[in-house]
Amino acid sequence: MEKKRIIVGATGASGLPILTECLKLIRRQPEYESWLIMSESAKLTLLQETDYTVEEISALADEVLKEDEIGAGPASGSFCTEGMLIVPCSMKTIAGIHSGFAQNLILRAADVTIKEQRPLILAARETPLSPIHLRNLHELSMLPGVRIIPPMMTFYHRPDSIEDMIVHIAVKLLEPFGIEVKEYQRWTGI
Secondary structure (H helix, E strand, O other), X not given: OOOEEEEEEEOOOOOHXXXXXXXXXXXXOOOEEEEEEEOHHHHHHHHHHOOOOHHHHHHHOOEEEEOOOOOOHHHXXXXXXXXXXXXXXXXXXXXXXXXXXXXXXXXXXXXXHHHOOOOEEEEEOOOOOOHHHHHHHHHHHOOOOEEEOOOOOOOXXXXXXXXXXXXXXXXXXXXXXXXXXXXXXXOOOO
């Protein structure tokens, strides 16, 4: 059985623990596989925010590509995927996607995802947001298939720990690909 591919990009914004959880959750799904592309900035941020090494994170993915592998499969629309998730997604990456500046494999894969009208999920990370950030995010949100899902804290599910919050946002990021996780607590009303 051929697995459903999800391209997972990671950039240098804060939020690498969420990337880790997303890769773990995808790995638990027998019908899915992850193709990881980490920027050099993401690798540096990973060491600041977690106790994981780049090699340990890479081992959570089914395939790992370098950001300079511009000729790799995800650079072409004929490479079949379920779409792409960028977590975390820096404002530099948002600007590159917004302008079609496909300088590296993360940006090219996002460009391909948009042109093929596949889901592109952007875990946009920055605070505060400048008018330029907001303009770029707004214009991207108007494109078919693009979803902006900032990793915002939620409390209605009564999290007991930061880990609970990380799982909650990771599941929200993966939900557009059809991934359901038993730990996710949906809002059921008051």
